[in-house]
Amino acid sequence: MIRSIKxxxxxxxxxxxxxxxxxxxxxxxxxxxxxxxxxxxEIGEGFGxxxxxxxxxxxxxxxxxxxxxxxxxxxxxxxxxxPHAATSMFxxxxxxxxxxxxxxxxxxxxxxxxxxxxxxxxxxxxFFPAVLALVVWQGLFGMFLTxxxxxxxxxxxxxxxxxxxxxxxxxxxxxxxxxxxLDN
Ligand code: HEM
Numbered sequence: 001m002i003r004s005i006k007x008x009x010x011x012x013x014x015x016x017x018x019x020x021x022x023x024x025x026x027x028x029x030x031x032x033x034x035x036x037x038x039x040x041x042e043i044g045e046g047f048g049x050x051x052x053x054x055x056x057x058x059x060x061x062x063x064x065x066x067x068x069x070x071x072x073x074x075x076x077x078x079x080x081x082x083p084h085a086a087t088s089m090f091x092x093x094x095x096x097x098x099x100x101x102x103x104x105x106x107x108x109x110x111x112x113x114x115x116x117x118x119x120x121x122x123x124x125x126x127f128f129p130a131v132l133a134l135v136v137w138q139g140l141f142g143m144f145l146t147x148x149x150x151x152x153x154x155x156x157x158x159x160x161x162x163x164x165x166x167x168x169x170x171x172x173x174x175x176x177x178x179x180x181x182l183d184n
Pocket of ligand 1: 063101105139140165
């Protein structure tokens with residue numbers, strides 16, 4: 001498990017490094033993107049904020065799951081930890097988060113798509129189409145995972161590519177550097 005944490009950290013460092021390189025390139029190549037102050041873009045900003053909180057909420061569930069011993073990570077981080085000792089309040093909270101994930105997930109994808117549509121997307125700066133593709137990716141494979149008629153193999157593949165942090169790390173880092181390029 002420690003090895004997989006190391007793997008995630010190395011992966012994150014590589015994505016940050018590639019993003020910084022591309023950020024410098026885009027910063028010097030493209031003129032600054034002026035902020036539009038229209039009625040729709042003001043609403044769009046609100047969707048952006050809600051989308052960010054929704055993503056944090058989704059990944060908090062995954063962290064909670066790991067910390068509650070639903071993954072091997074908990075045993076490493078908390079050596080004395082016994083999953084049975086976890087208060088039932090946390091169990092209940094996790095149960096609630098698990099039951100609502102599909103709805104929160106669909107709402108998150110919709111909110112982020114609305115944010116992009118209302119703000120307008122500078123397609124030539126690759127951070128933005130990449131975030132769009134990754135959000136659609138999470139939504140699509142989440143749907144295949146939920147859909148009862150998905151063939152077994154597709155379900156297995158969907159779990160592999162949906163239920164992990166790697167896409168989320170890319171979404172967070174690309175969105176952060178993309179927003180740094182916006183003039184405000
Ligand atoms: C941006 C949107 C989404 C993100 C970031 C996201 C992220 C995740 C993550 C990290 C997991 C693994 C959680 C864990 O094991 O604790 C997961 C599981 C899952 N997701 Fe999503 N998801 C999103 C949208 C969706 C959508 C739209 C659906 C269905 C329509 C969906 C259905 C599922 C299912 C069925 C699981 C596995 C069962 C579970 O752990 O509850 N997700 N998702």
